[in-house]
Amino acid sequence: MDAKPAAACQTGAPLTEAQTGLWYTQRIDPTNPILNTGQYLDIAGPLDIEAFRDAVDRTVREAEALALRFEDGPDGPLQVVDPARLPFLEIVDLTASPDPQAEALAAIEADTNTPLDLSRDRLAAFLLYRLSPDRHFFYERIHHLAIDGFGMVLVTNRVAEHYACLVNGTEPAASFPPLQVTLDDDRAYAASPKRETDRAFWHEEMAGLEPVTGMAPGRAISSPRFKRESLYLPAVFMERLLAFAADAKVTWPDALTALVAAYCRRFAGTDEIVIGVPHMGRLGNAAARVPCMLMNVLPLRVMPDEAQPLGDYLIDMSKRLMRARRHGRYRSEQLRRDLGLVGGQRRLYGPLVNVQPFDLPPTLPGLDVTLNILGAGAVDDITFTFRGDARTALLMEVDSNPALYSVEATKAHSERLAAFLTSSMEAAALADVPTACATDVERYLVEANRTEHEVPDTTLAALIEAKMRATPDAPALVHEDTTLSYADLDRRTAALAAELKRQGAGRDRIVAVALPRSVELVVALVASLRAGAAYLPLDLDNPPQRLARIVASAKPVCVLAEPGNEAFAGAKVLPPESWPIEPYAAELETPAPGGMAYVIYTSGSTGEPKGVVIEHRAIVNRLEWMRTHYGFTAADRFLQKTPATFDVSVWEFFLPLITGATLVVVPPGAHRDPTAIAALVRRHEITTLHFVPSMLSAFLASPASQGLSVARTFCSGEELTAEHRDRFHDRIEGELHNLYGPTEAAVDVSYWPAGPDDDSAPVPIGFPVWNTRLYVLDELLRPLPPGVAGHLYLAGVQLARCYLGRPDLTEERFVPDPFRPGERMYKTGDLARLREDGAVVYLGRSDHQVKIRGLRIELGEVEAAIAGSALVSDAAVIVREDRPGDKRIVAYVVPTDAYEPERLRSHMAARLADYMVPSAVVEMNTMPVSANGKLDRKTLPAPSFEAPAARAPATPTEAALCRLVAEVLGLEALPDPDADFFNLGGDSLLAVHLLLRVQEHFGFDPGLGVLFEHPTIATLAASIDADRVHDSGLEPVIRLRAGGDEKPPLFIVHPAGGLAWGYRTLARSLAAGRAVYGLQSPAIDPDTPLPDSLDTLAADYAGRIADLCPEGPYHLAGWSVGGIIAHAMAVHLQARGKKVGVVAMLDSYPAECWRAEPEPDETAALRALLAIAGHDPNAHPELTTREAIVAFLRAGDSSLGNLPGAALDGVVRVVLDTNRLVRNHYHSHYEGTVTHIRAGLDHKDRPELVPDLWLAHAAGLDRIEVPFLHPQLTTPAASALIAPELDRWLAQYD
């Protein structure tokens, strides 16, 4: 070829469009190695090593992209082909290794997982591992910026070609075209009308796009690693695929893509899914044969009509793929920017479906070669890859982002997808193809429901009578001042039962009970059962007409009620005054296990109440399961507070009575009063109680519940949230259990232990109880795998017999169980999904599905985010549709004193996807609760939506950021603080500019990733404010160690120098999970005046930490004068009504010890600086002047010595002022315990300095001594001793 002027890529060329997106991805997360693409060939046979080396090195010289270097230029990144970086072959001889294969694979893995520094490292590496004379691994690793999958094939095949030529003595074909061809082509395309056409095509194609989801909820941001599950599809599959595709007249890759998309769509839970289809982008392109990065990802919208003939679906998809490829050069990164889908949660596509028919091992003469692909770029969500020609081999790889998919889920997708594809290829339509595979069915339908358990075939009445006979003297019932023994209960219920029998009670007859909570109520229920009849509880708060309708339809033999109630005018009423007390001799009829036990009316969707009929066998199963499962004994004491009309009351009433335990009946009205409940629990030593979650929430918000101890608390009736669970364990000692079940299945059918270690969110309803089955089914009653929302059906012994007198309704809801011929299942109308562990998660009602803009939303997640803010004491989130078609999420909150609407907003924005943030927050005094204690959603008021006008910046940071954004984007007016940087026209490059300006203005770099996570100005400002605290090192509050929210932080106050840096070692030595902050003197800033007094300083610090953490307890510590300040802060915090935890002093002594001492000279004070900087003052007796000390510090490399001049002056000023502050300080009394850590080797000359001096200023004192001198207390050695002690004290408050 002729000599040409140096191409731009030899001197520095801008990146192509294809490279730019990858460059920013790597720049956002420089330590992420996921863009290292790599593979290795496993070569068996006698390899000619020298020929191979020659073949690789020749290829390396030909493929210019392998020698690229990237550098920052004035207008963005540049690439240069750098001959110094040619990645020639390295040969590693492992023949002497005990396990050469393992060693080679370990080295390959380590290299693949090492992030590259784009400006420093070689982008490519080629290594030949010699395992034995007849076995070699050829490893190729190239950063994605330099190569794509097809480029890798070109390089590898070229190596093979050179090798063959060298071995056979033939000439290779022409070399690769130069890299500059692709750069020129890219430039030409950018300016071409074709690009405009492509752009228009994609804009039309993506019009009206709803927010895109993947197959699992969560943020799709690539992790550093991915999980892979590989499966070679068998020959029979490949044959079928080729025939199937040929029949449908589509190519087999398009057929596979279409079927995989249909599979993915089922998991997304939306009608439409957008998949990403990698596109080689080379056909018809001058760059087709250049090894480089050209690959694009095309978004493909897929909304299959599952009922249409499969062939039509395939043709349709094939046409759409063809069209998309025609416009496939338009970069998807550009399309994302065009559509405003950059940053945050917004994306262009979910799962990737990647068919690579070219990924075949190359041919090396005389050798057997297999190909192993290691990584091919980022895995944001999940990637389904098919490699091979479908004739000789087809490998399916499922690569998933571990942040979204577990190893098990990935494995399951692999197996299930293979089954889905296999069945699809035999199906007439997609609708015929089940989602679950055989393994799913076995694991989740059969195995998880294997709940068969022996239960006595008896009745509730018989079980209660057995206990009456066994423990006649034990207390059965306590109500206010009355206690009934089992013998008393036996006598009174036998007497009433005989009377009821006289009235006609008996098998399958009904006795209505309309009594307030009382001894008589319990007697009435037990007597009805003993008479062989079913009881029907009636709510006296119901309107009389409703009660009359129920009585008319149920036709009870009599009503046990106070006289004079007009509702019962047509029935025989037996008032308690008329009940006999002593039994007749007459024998009672024992009811049969198949007889009716109770009838509970529930509201019907049509408005007409319907009576659910439960038989003895069903409720006996439920109660026996509960008694055994939780290990109840006669020593247990149950609180009965649920109204009898709500079926939870059934176990409250009867579980104690079949256990021989005690039932404590709450007085009428008290069941909704948290204070009364807490008092009853304490007074009666209750071991077991029940709450509806919204009532639990109110109970937990009441001061009366703090520190309560109850063995077991059960929740059911509505969704128990993760937030409820966590608050419960913060306040109450004992187990928490979540139960689920409709009235139609004998109270509860599933259980979940929501213990303190449970971190499930949402909290599942769990696993089936004995002899019970839970099914999650699709519309066609086929079982669903985990992760897919479906309809919850129940089956087993606990199902109700029927709706009383309503065979039509019974038939509609109790349908044949397709998995157990001859049995029934109950359609709950609830939506649910399975977790991988088989636990069921409740998702809401099928008739009130929560979907906004087509997206599945777990409102519990929004609620948990609000609750986590500590700004509200209770929260509920609902979806409202106050104007037809206009669904909005609305949050209802009960504010605490710390509540500020703006803070809650930014708190939510920081934690939730943008589409999940409520569009309105309504402040409530209390949450409305319905008669049975559930949150009354119907009475929640509609919010008033105001037009979202641009607001003024709320904080100085917001104001500054608005100015910077306007400047960077060239806006004429200041933007709305809630505007999104990318929607305002920002892109990745402008983002970098913005961050440079942020760095100049705020003095630190929050990192590009922060902007992508927080694309609105307000959220970015909040994030800057949150981070800035720990960055400059001179702020009044610095974060010494990050920690979680669950443990209250520790604040350590600076010693004399005003800086808290010295505490870093101590902070890091503490147990993980607790944040540690250092408090530093504001007077280090020379513009800030010195404080008036130590007390003013302490008050200021107390205010700062209360702002930082609105909730206590506050843990304080300090060394030397820091301990004195900590003590004064504790006093101030107490005065503000805040709870103080640990107050730890590292060898501090009260101010009065210092007042009598001669005033230290300036030199002594300045020499303290040496210790602060980490030097031993005694080793430098020559440093006696301010100038000498400052010069010494400046010359050293301590962080103090590197302070800006003004700041070092500030430190000197603070040091010199310390003495004045201490001498003028007079301690107030602290009503709490201080913890003193004494420097045991010090104070030989002042033995009067003892910890007990603090007893004059504090209510209590803990002390330890460590064998160090005073100046050594923050050294690593001392910290190692002090930290575990501090941890122990701190833990007492967790």
Added chain:
Amino acid sequence: MAITLESMRADIAEMIHEDPDGIGIEDNLMDLGIDSMRLLNLILKWQEDGLDLDFAELADRFTLAGWWEAIETKQAGAGSRA
């Protein structure tokens, strides 16, 4: 069996369910629906017809004229070397 321009045109037409007359000599084949998989299938077919063609050799000139030029060169080369 030698490949001719007309046999190529017919093979391509069959691949995209088109009439051979509908394929112009300078038409962009990608716009007509030839993708990498279809190209691969054509190459496989032509390999069966005795022509040793490489995917990359056809990928960068995506018109019938471009392909014919590549194939003519190849066939001439193969002849001279034989």
